[in-house]
Amino acid sequence: MSTAAHRYIIEQAREEFLANADPEAKASGERFFKEAVTMYGIKIGVARRIAKDALRKVKDSGLSKEEIFELCEELWRSGMQEEMIIACTFSESLSKSYVPDDFEIFECWICRYVSNWAACDTFCNHTVGDLLTLYPDLAQRLLLWTSSPNRWVRRAAAVSLIVPAKRGEFLELVFRIADALLTDTDDMVQKGYGWLLKEAAETHQDEVFAYVMRHKAVMPRTSLRYAIEKMPPERRQAAMAK
Numbered sequence: 001m002s003t004a005a006h007r008y009i010i011e012q013a014r015e016e017f018l019a020n021a022d023p024e025a026k027a028s029g030e031r032f033f034k035e036a037v038t039m040y041g042i043k044i045g046v047a048r049r050i051a052k053d054a055l056r057k058v059k060d061s062g063l064s065k066e067e068i069f070e071l072c073e074e075l076w077r078s079g080m081q082e083e084m085i086i087a088c089t090f091s092e093s094l095s096k097s098y099v100p101d102d103f104e105i106f107e108c109w110i111c112r113y114v115s116n117w118a119a120c121d122t123f124c125n126h127t128v129g130d131l132l133t134l135y136p137d138l139a140q141r142l143l144l145w146t147s148s149p150n151r152w153v154r155r156a157a158a159v160s161l162i163v164p165a166k167r168g169e170f171l172e173l174v175f176r177i178a179d180a181l182l183t184d185t186d187d188m189v190q191k192g193y194g195w196l197l198k199e200a201a202e203t204h205q206d207e208v209f210a211y212v213m214r215h216k217a218v219m220p221r222t223s224l225r226y227a228i229e230k231m232p233p234e235r236r237q238a239a240m241a242k
Helices: 003-020 023-030 044-061 065-078 081-093 102-113 117-134 136-145 151-159 162-166 171-181 187-200 205-215 221-228 233-240
Strands: none
Touching (some): 081 102, 102 117, 102 151, 117 136, 117 151, 151 171
16 A cells, blocks of 8 residues: 555544544643643544544555554654544554564654653553563563653553553562552652552452552552552551551
8 A cells, every 4th residue: 555545544534633623622631631732622532433433444445564553653753642542543453463573663652752641541551551461471571661761651661551450460560560660759650550559459459458558658649549549448548547
């Protein structure tokens, strides 16, 4: 398929975004972020519909995985929040054809393009999480992300395991990542690893509670609150007690 045809799919999606842009939705969306974001101003349901329509066109076109990744790269490069949704929709749709080398591609996208919590979580929860589920040995590489100067890479180290951790997987690594991020001063990172502990507690509540109790003296209150959110009242009270 030609480069022009590649771009045509993206241009059609962009035309739809422009046609559906809503100044009120834009102002409302921007309030969700502390950092500046660039967006058309599309309600999330509409953005997802446009993303699904673009995915259907991509599938009908017979594009290869490599060509779809090229489209993802262009969408990420735009910096537009709604185009990120399409990029994540495209990459997630390819999960059955992931190979270990895709880790480097995904890592590159996080380092270069992720600039807010929504982009980090949308991409890492599913695309990266699906890759790690297929190739569990790759998950150890998340530990390298915990020392990154980039706050979103550090958050990605935690939120990439959200879905498998909820299923009870990677518990030892969950705690190693929490250890590495334990006293991180960035609130987005604190919320990220606290969320990871909360999801791990779905199937390993005793272990997560014990971890929290061991570390509550130094764990930021933000992380602690996230981690114990779904625990019984008596455990929440014990964890919050000074």
